[in-house]
Amino acid sequence: xxxxxxxxxxxxxxxxxxxxxxxxxxVVSISEKEKLITKYINDAFPKTKxxxxxxxxxxxxxxxxxxxxTPTLSHFQIMNSCIEHGINFFxxxxxxxxxxxxxxxxxxxxxxxxxxxxxxxxxFVDTFSKxxxxxxKKILGKITDISxxxxxxxxxVKNSGWRLNKKMxxxxxxxxLGCHLxxxxxxxxxxxxKVEGKVSSIYSNVxxxxxxxxxxxxxxxxxxxxxWSLKGYRIPEITINIKGEHGSLxxxxxxxxxxxxxxxxxxKSGKTMIYKxxxxxxxxxxxxxxxxxxxxxxxxxxxxxxxTPLVDISDGANVQSVIQSMYAASSKNNTQLVxx
Amino acid sequence: xxxxxxxxxxxxxxxxxDHLSHERARLRSLKNNSFENAVNVIRYSYENxxxxxxxxxxxxxxEFFMELKNxxxxxxxxxxxxxxxxxxxxxxxxxxxxxxxxKDILSSTGIKNEIKIISxxxxxxxxxxxxxxxxxxxxxxxxxxxxxxxxxxxxxxxxTDLALSLNLKNIFEIFFxxxxxxHNVQAGLCTKNFPRLIDKLDEWDLECPHIMTSFNKSGFxxxxxxxxxxxxxxxxxxxxxxxxILAGGFLDVNTSIEYIKSLKNIDSVIVGxxxxxxxxxxxxxxxx
Numbered sequence: 001x002x003x004x005x006x007x008x009x010x011x012x013x014x015x016x017x018x019x020x021x022x023x024x025x026x027v028v029s030i031s032e033k034e035k036l037i038t039k040y041i042n043d044a045f046p047k048t049k050x051x052x053x054x055x056x057x058x059x060x061x062x063x064x065x066x067x068x069x070t071p072t073l074s075h076f077q078i079m080n081s082c083i084e085h086g087i088n089f090f091x092x093x094x095x096x097x098x099x100x101x102x103x104x105x106x107x108x109x110x111x112x113x114x115x116x117x118x119x120x121x122x123x124f125v126d127t128f129s130k131x132x133x134x135x136x137k138k139i140l141g142k143i144t145d146i147s148x149x150x151x152x153x154x155x156x157v158k159n160s161g162w163r164l165n166k167k168m169x170x171x172x173x174x175x176x177l178g179c180h181l182x183x184x185x186x187x188x189x190x191x192x193x194k195v196e197g198k199v200s201s202i203y204s205n206v207x208x209x210x211x212x213x214x215x216x217x218x219x220x221x222x223x224x225x226x227x228w229s230l231k232g233y234r235i236p237e238i239t240i241n242i243k244g245e246h247g248s249l250x251x252x253x254x255x256x257x258x259x260x261x262x263x264x265x266x267x268k269s270g271k272t273m274i275y276k277x278x279x280x281x282x283x284x285x286x287x288x289x290x291x292x293x294x295x296x297x298x299x300x301x302x303x304x305x306x307x308t309p310l311v312d313i314s315d316g317a318n319v320q321s322v323i324q325s326m327y328a329a330s331s332k333n334n335t336q337l338v339x340x
Numbered sequence: 341x342x343x344x345x346x347x348x349x350x351x352x353x354x355x356x357x358d359h360l361s362h363e364r365a366r367l368r369s370l371k372n373n374s375f376e377n378a379v380n381v382i383r384y385s386y387e388n389x390x391x392x393x394x395x396x397x398x399x400x401x402x403e404f405f406m407e408l409k410n411x412x413x414x415x416x417x418x419x420x421x422x423x424x425x426x427x428x429x430x431x432x433x434x435x436x437x438x439x440x441x442x443k444d445i446l447s448s449t450g451i452k453n454e455i456k457i458i459s460x461x462x463x464x465x466x467x468x469x470x471x472x473x474x475x476x477x478x479x480x481x482x483x484x485x486x487x488x489x490x491x492x493x494x495x496x497x498x499x500t501d502l503a504l505s506l507n508l509k510n511i512f513e514i515f516f517x518x519x520x521x522x523h524n525v526q527a528g529l530c531t532k533n534f535p536r537l538i539d540k541l542d543e544w545d546l547e548c549p550h551i552m553t554s555f556n557k558s559g560f561x562x563x564x565x566x567x568x569x570x571x572x573x574x575x576x577x578x579x580x581x582x583x584x585i586l587a588g589g590f591l592d593v594n595t596s597i598e599y600i601k602s603l604k605n606i607d608s609v610i611v612g613x614x615x616x617x618x619x620x621x622x623x624x625x626x627x628x
Contacts, residue, residue, distance in 0.1 A: 013502070016506070017501075017502050017505040017506055018505065020505050020506055020507070021505045021536075040470045040473065043469065043470035043471070043510075044470055044506060044508060045506070234362065235362060237362055237363060239363070252362070252363060253362070254362055254363070275590050277558050277560045277587045277588060277590035277591075278558070278590070280559070280560060280561075281559075281565075282559060282562060282563045282564050282565045282566070283563055283564065284563070284564050285501070285505060285533050285536060285563060285564070286501065286532040286533060286561070286563045287498075287501040287502055287504075287505050287532075287533075288498070290563075
């Protein structure tokens, strides 16, 4: 399978590295417009064709799949071009800088039979995928309450970089990190019907923190806290606490903690811990975390076997809609219904 | 049963890194961020024959070295640094983007006279050549470690495995050669993909006398599988340092050490001990 990469920043390099280890994938071309980077690419990838412009790459190369790993601002234009050229694509999260763009892409995709995937890699983290499995088995019974957070120390001073520039990123912590958490919440609990809350900025012209309340279509209330400006987080920590009629479940990247009022399916009464070490099975090659390898393997297999990816365009669009509603709820100081 | 050539103290417990729970580590470090306990454990270890320590270039590493120097321990320990501090670079990439980080590395050369490369070729040359950039990157990372006794310097798996996946033979050649010639220290590789690394080194006809990688009974961070890693361990002729022997704190010490001692060809082990009591138990099991 011939793959092209658009954008060789942190995520582009990571996906290129993983794809390069797959026997059934050839990374045949890379598009990168930053000259400082392309100077090094020629050294590093002598057999790979380098383009300054992605449109030239799409026209000149026979590509089965494109990985879009550029700043969010350019996603729409590149996705649009992929659709025009009839090329399947994977796009890093978030899908676009606003919900309008995602709606337009969804419309364009309806006319073409293409496979596209969005980079919500946390679905491939063992503890989060195991939680999905447990929730599908209705292990907690009826869900009564959800609290969730994504917290990090990424932005503790005023800084540059495209992620902190609203025109290029479309938003701050909610769009950059919170989108991962919202994707998990939608995956676990289905559509969110309404949201309210506040976003605030400390260091940048995008939001550095967000405190939101939400209600699912099943009338379950939940909360979401997102901040990238808290001290002490070596890596971002994602936590979801779920309460149900049979007990509770807490999940983060490291473990699942279950607490049941009485014996439940195969679990004993009281506390049970499931650590990532028990769940991890090894991957063909690990660079940047096993979840990324599993994600890329999954995308390649979906293209090969014409299957819908675990995270497709509608999932990406739904996340974007929830975020857009949260921004609106914050600026208008009211409750916003979420459109899908 | 294997007798190990050396036991290396791991640095994670002293810097708030916990692979079982990042949450637990963060809460602990909020309560206590001094190195007093670390100094006591290191002194105990030294007095009991454990004189080697693996170290990452954490943001507060200078403070840590200063504490050891004040306690007259710094010169007595053989350090096995792992460079670069990957979490720091990931953070910088998020803050500044790839271009910002590249510019930071390039600009740091202008202010450090110790880095000789500029005098030879100038910054323009550096901007075109990945290999030269990598040398500068190594020089910048090693500047912080000038004051310590370095036994072997390991390349962090984030770089080893990236270069491995991209077939960048040149990066490995430069790493081995530059550390030996310009820093007079042995080079080692740390990887999460031990079998593939061995295959590639063979293919490239490169020798790496020191490899650090995970070996534990639960197969944690052993790719593609524990079985494959065990098979390749028998083939490897260099010195293998086993890390994550407790699977990040998931396994108990007895089970872990029994497993690691059952393997042939493990030269040394890294153990993270958070207290003197913990050190006593672990060392006694490892040495028995």
